[in-house]
Amino acid sequence: MTSSTVSSTPKGLNIFVTGATGRTGKYVVSTLLERDNVSQITVCVRNKEKFEKEFPNLKSNPRVVPFYIDLSNTATYPVSLSNFDAVIFTHSGSKFNGPIRMLRIILGLFWAEHPYYTEYICMEEFVKIAETSNSKVKFVVCSAVGLFNPWMLSTLLLNLLLSGTIKYKYLGTQWIRNSNLNYTIILPPDPNKTVVFNQRWKARDLPFGRITCPRETVAKLLCEAACDGNKGKRSTLNVWSEEYEESKSNKGEPIDLNWTNVRSDNDNDKLRFANVNFDTTYYTFIGLSLAATVVATKWLFPRQWETLGNSTKKLWRS
Ligand SMILES: NC(=O)c1ccc[n+]([C@@H]2O[C@H](COP(=O)([O-])OP(=O)(O)OC[C@H]3O[C@@H](n4cnc5c(N)ncnc54)[C@H](OP(=O)(O)O)[C@@H]3O)[C@@H](O)[C@H]2O)c1
Known part of the structure; x- marks a missing residue:
C-alpha cells in the first residue's frame, strides 16, 4: 500500500469528520452513510447536548461514533490518527464575540484570539499527530475560495473585510501542503450566489465574477476525495467552472460539478514552496x-x- 491510497480495513473505511454538525458537515455525514465501503464515521462534536438534540438520526446510527472535542483546545485532540483512513475538515472558526475582541483582532493584537486561529492550530496539530503516529491518513479540507494568491484583489478584500480570515485559513492549509501526507484541499465559493459586480468570473479572481456551488456538491467531492486516495491527490481544487455557471445562466439546469470539470492545481508545482506574506x-x-x-x-x-x-x-x- 502506498501513501497515495486510502487504506481500507477489511471492514471498510473509518473517516473522521470535523464540523459534522455544521451545514457542510451534515451533508458530508449523510453522503458517507450512503457509501457501503465506509464502516465508521467518527464525528467530531463539541457540544454533546446539541448533537443529541439536533441530530437524533446520527446519534442512533451505529456507524456514527461521536468524538467529543473542542478544536480550540488542543488538549482534547486525539492522540493518534492511525485508526483513521481520512480526516474531512469541515469545521469553521469560532464566531466573533464582542467589539473589544474584534478591535484587538483588527489591530493585529493577540494573534491567538482570532476566530480563525482555531482552523490554523487545528491543521498544524493534526499534521503533527498524523506524522508522529506514522499514519497513512488522508486530509481532505473544506477551505475557502481565493486562497491561491495574496495579491489578488478578492483575497485582499476578503482578508481585509474578515480581518485575517484568509490568512489563517491559508497558513493552516500550508501545514498540510508542506507535510508528506496525502491531501485534497477544496476551495468552495459561497453556496448562495456570490455576485460581485455581476460580471463573469475571471480566472481565480473573485471580484470580477459570479460563482456559486451548493454545499451538497462540496460535500460530495469531499467524500469522494476521502474515500479514494487518488482523487485530487495532493491538489487544491477550485470548486467552480465556467461551464457550470454558463449552464445555470443559459439553460436553467446546471451541469454537475465533478472531478473532470472543477479547476485543480498541482500544489507541488505552484503552492508548496510559495512564500506568502498576507x-x-x-x-x-x-x-x-x-x-x-x-x-x-x-x-x-x-x-x-x-x-x-x-x-x-x-x-x-x-
Ligand atoms: N459554501 C460554503 O459552505 C463555504 C464557502 C466558503 C468556505 N467554506 C468553509 O467551509 C467550512 C464549513 O462551512 P459551514 O458553513 O458548513 O460551517 P458551519 O455551518 O458554520 O459549521 C461549523 C461547524 O464547525 C464546528 N465548530 C466550530 N468551532 C468549533 C470548535 N472550536 N470545536 C469543534 N467544532 C467546532 C461547529 O460546531 P457546533 O455545531 O458545535 O457549533 C459546526 O459543526 C468553513 O471553514 C467555511 O469557511 C464554506
Missing part, C-alpha cells in the same frame, strides 16, 4: 487606502485642509 498585502492595502483618502480630502476640500494644517502647526509649536 500581512504585507493587508497593511499595504490599508496604507494605500489611507493615502488615497488624504489625497482625495485635500483635493475635494482644499480650504478646510489648509485650515486643519495651520491649526495642527500652531498646536505643534505651542
Whole structure:
C-alpha cells in the first residue's frame, strides 16, 4: 500500500469528520452513510447536548461514533490518527464575540484570539499527530475560495473585510501542503450566489465574477476525495467552472460539478514552496487606502485642509 491510497480495513473505511454538525458537515455525514465501503464515521462534536438534540438520526446510527472535542483546545485532540483512513475538515472558526475582541483582532493584537486561529492550530496539530503516529491518513479540507494568491484583489478584500480570515485559513492549509501526507484541499465559493459586480468570473479572481456551488456538491467531492486516495491527490481544487455557471445562466439546469470539470492545481508545482506574506498585502492595502483618502480630502476640500494644517502647526509649536 502506498501513501497515495486510502487504506481500507477489511471492514471498510473509518473517516473522521470535523464540523459534522455544521451545514457542510451534515451533508458530508449523510453522503458517507450512503457509501457501503465506509464502516465508521467518527464525528467530531463539541457540544454533546446539541448533537443529541439536533441530530437524533446520527446519534442512533451505529456507524456514527461521536468524538467529543473542542478544536480550540488542543488538549482534547486525539492522540493518534492511525485508526483513521481520512480526516474531512469541515469545521469553521469560532464566531466573533464582542467589539473589544474584534478591535484587538483588527489591530493585529493577540494573534491567538482570532476566530480563525482555531482552523490554523487545528491543521498544524493534526499534521503533527498524523506524522508522529506514522499514519497513512488522508486530509481532505473544506477551505475557502481565493486562497491561491495574496495579491489578488478578492483575497485582499476578503482578508481585509474578515480581518485575517484568509490568512489563517491559508497558513493552516500550508501545514498540510508542506507535510508528506496525502491531501485534497477544496476551495468552495459561497453556496448562495456570490455576485460581485455581476460580471463573469475571471480566472481565480473573485471580484470580477459570479460563482456559486451548493454545499451538497462540496460535500460530495469531499467524500469522494476521502474515500479514494487518488482523487485530487495532493491538489487544491477550485470548486467552480465556467461551464457550470454558463449552464445555470443559459439553460436553467446546471451541469454537475465533478472531478473532470472543477479547476485543480498541482500544489507541488505552484503552492508548496510559495512564500506568502498576507500581512504585507493587508497593511499595504490599508496604507494605500489611507493615502488615497488624504489625497482625495485635500483635493475635494482644499480650504478646510489648509485650515486643519495651520491649526495642527500652531498646536505643534505651542
Ligand atoms: N459554501 C460554503 O459552505 C463555504 C464557502 C466558503 C468556505 N467554506 C468553509 O467551509 C467550512 C464549513 O462551512 P459551514 O458553513 O458548513 O460551517 P458551519 O455551518 O458554520 O459549521 C461549523 C461547524 O464547525 C464546528 N465548530 C466550530 N468551532 C468549533 C470548535 N472550536 N470545536 C469543534 N467544532 C467546532 C461547529 O460546531 P457546533 O455545531 O458545535 O457549533 C459546526 O459543526 C468553513 O471553514 C467555511 O469557511 C464554506
